[in-house]
Amino acid sequence: xxxxxxxxxxxxxxxxxxxxxxxxxxxxxxxxxxxxxxxxxxxxxxxxxxxxxxxxxxxxxxxxxxxxxxxxxxxxxxxxxxxxxxxxxxxxxxxxxxxxxxxxxxxxxxxxxxxxxxxxxxxxxxxxxxxxxxxxxxxxxxxxxxxxxxxxxxxxxxxxxxxxxxxxxxxxxxxxxxxxxxxxxxxxxxxxxxxxx
Numbered sequence: 001x002x003x004x005x006x007x008x009x010x011x012x013x014x015x016x017x018x019x020x021x022x023x024x025x026x027x028x029x030x031x032x033x034x035x036x037x038x039x040x041x042x043x044x045x046x047x048x049x050x051x052x053x054x055x056x057x058x059x060x061x062x063x064x065x066x067x068x069x070x071x072x073x074x075x076x077x078x079x080x081x082x083x084x085x086x087x088x089x090x091x092x093x094x095x096x097x098x099x100x101x102x103x104x105x106x107x108x109x110x111x112x113x114x115x116x117x118x119x120x121x122x123x124x125x126x127x128x129x130x131x132x133x134x135x136x137x138x139x140x141x142x143x144x145x146x147x148x149x150x151x152x153x154x155x156x157x158x159x160x161x162x163x164x165x166x167x168x169x170x171x172x173x174x175x176x177x178x179x180x181x182x183x184x185x186x187x188x189x190x191x192x193x194x195x196x197x
Contacts, residue, residue, distance in 0.1 A: 017029075017194065020034075030193055033192050034192035034193045036150060037153055041154045041157050041158055041161075060091070060097070063092060064091065069117070069121055075114045076111050080101065084099040084101075086100065105138060108140055109138065116143060120145055124145035124147040124148075125145050125146025126145070127144075128143065128146060129141065130142050153189040157193070160189065160190060168195075170197045171187075171197065173187075
């Protein structure tokens with residue numbers, strides 16, 4: 001708990017968590033979304049100090065869950081797992097995982113429906129579409145879930161805190177395929193937790 005508290009306080013300097021409870025300014029009580037984001041961030045902050053073996057064991061335990069779901073619901077990945085000799089019902093060794101070929105940009109573009117799950121995992125929320133700008137002339141369209149988005153937000157929050165960014169400042173982001181706009185706040189990774197510029 002100490003590292004987490006220190007990280008937030010060092011990074012945010014004079015800022016405290018935004019409280020959603022009237023009359024409570026400090027310690028702040030975040031919204032349910034903000035609390036979930038902090039919970040994921042806290043686990044990432046703690047696990048970075050684990051011994052390599054412990055971290056790898058947790059990662060491969062999670063990987064087994066992902067691959068079991070893919071084997072059941074994603075035709076493209078089912079075929080790849082079989083070809084690599086991986087049975088997600090059993091423990092997966094790093095050497096076995098290394099046999100899986102990397103997914104290429106071309107495969108993402110051409111396989112379409114074969115890369116989509118026929119059933120979202122329970123509790124993962126709705127489907128979320130992600131589009132790339134196609135910086136090399138080949139845009140990508142991929143899908144995730146609300147849980148996937150939560151992990152993205154936790155990593156973004158982690159980046160802000162690691163770099164000790166001053167949340168009172170203005171953040172400028174250059175994006176493609178969006179309408180010109182000025183908006184309050186830095187986005188969902190920080191706005192559920194802090195007052196930002």
